[in-house]
Amino acid sequence: MPWRVGPSARRAGERPDPYRVWLSEVMLQQTTVAAVRDKFLRFTALWPDVAALAEAEDSAVMAEWAGLGYYARARNLVKCARVVAEGHGGRFPDSREALLALPGIGPYTAAAIAAIAFDRPETVVDGNVERVVSRLFAVRTPLPAAKPELTLLAARLTPANRPGDHAQAMMDLGATICTPGAPACGICPLVGPCAARAAGIAAELPAKVAKRPKPVRYGYAYVARRDDGALLLERRPPRGLLGGMLGWPGSDWGTDPSEAPPLAADWRAVSEEVRHTFTHFHLRLALRVAEVPRGAAARRGEFVDNADFSPASLPTLMRKVWTLAEPALAAR
Structure with a gap:
């Protein structure tokens, strides 16, 4: 794992980097090692x-985080980096208690950083x-009791x-050994x-x-493309699911949502719905697409030039929307 310090390096005197330990532990919350590995390498290449x-643009960090889910972690990541840079001279504190005072660091993460990075006897x-x-x-x-x-x-x-x-x-x-279901006891x-x-x-x-x-919630998603190729996107509110992330305009999510198109257009329904599962509920989105003229005025969101649009910067749900919307727009 790229955030680990191997035995030979430890014998040579190399110590785990608290920054890399912290970053990996935050990324690994509710996320697999396989999903985190490449993201970790890219993050540390961009922000070593x-x-x-701490100096990074919030939007840049959120875009790089896309696909890892639980986006409050990304917002707290930037907050924590700035507190460490400005309030601790760029050095992570070495005790569990002091680490707990940092944004986004809970008991597990504080114990992990203290133990792995600073060899504190924390559990x-x-x-x-x-x-x-x-x-x-x-x-x-039984768990969680x-x-x-x-x-x-x-x-x-x-x-x-x-x-x-x-x-x-x-x-x-x-x-690797004491795994769920079929532990390799031998x-x-x-x-x-x-x-x-x-x-x-x-x-x-x-x-x-x-x-x-899990309950099922429903909603609408709208993908509008201008005749010059620009796409209508909006940034979600900073709090809540997908907070601060760029995505497609949509309606509220609930048991009986109302349509809420972001601009007047000839909206066409896409036959296949977008399906996604969050921690506490399943989401089903009805998809609407439209081609609009260059002068179209949107009530919400902004048009982004096609050259500046990258599906990879969208959260997984919004990438699913684009996967269905792109061929529907092309078929027009």
């Missing part, structure tokens, strides 16, 4: 340290660690020596003391409360 990120508990600990101690209490107990048990395992290596090893163990270094393995229930843990079905 916290001072560079780092993510989903992988919860799984390892629940099996190791055969904790049958089991979280406090699992954190206390994980703290019993946290060593004073090399706590950062221990934290990463526990996370890696859960990600090659696990903790197979001997594992209580769940001994009881034959390793694959059943951690227990989880059954999730409620």
Whole structure:
């Protein structure tokens, strides 16, 4: 992983960079390593340290973040970088308590930075660690109620020596060996003391409360292209889902939304709907497209020249809209 410092480098005296540890941990929240790797490399190429990120334009950071989801993380990323640059001389504080005072850093991220970057004996508990600990101690209490107990048990395992290596090893163990559903117990270094393995229930843990079905919300999305190729886009409000991101104008989302076209035009319905799933609900968008003259005045949003438009800068939902809208516009 590009944010890790390997054993040979550690022996040579290289220490983990707190900036890279922080950036990777924020990116990895609710996101897979596979999705984060290339984004991390691009971010660190564009903004190699916290001072560079602090000077970045908000819109540039949001555009680079597109596709990772949970966009409040990107907004807090910039806020945190500026606080560290302006209030801490460009250096991350080295204690969990001081890290918790920074924007967007919660208990898990603070513990991870303190342990991995500064070798503080903090207990780092993510989903992988919860799984390892629940099996190791055969904790049958279902999640999320089991979280406090699992954190206390994980703290019993946290060593004073090399706590950062221990934290990463526990996370890696859960990600690669003590996996959901079919743990590879035969090659696990903790197979001997594992209580769940001994009881034959390793694959059943951690227990989880059954999730409620996600509700479905509906809405409309509008893609207008001017006769010179410019496209109508608008930036969403800074708070809320996709906050601060560039996207297509649309209606409110709900059980019975009303159409809300951003300008008067001959809107055509696209037969296929846009489908997307957020953490708490499924979204279904009816799509409307229109070709408009160069002098068309929009009530919302701004026309962006085709040369300046990049689908990659849009969040995943808005890219899905464009995937359906582009051929519909071309078919006119």
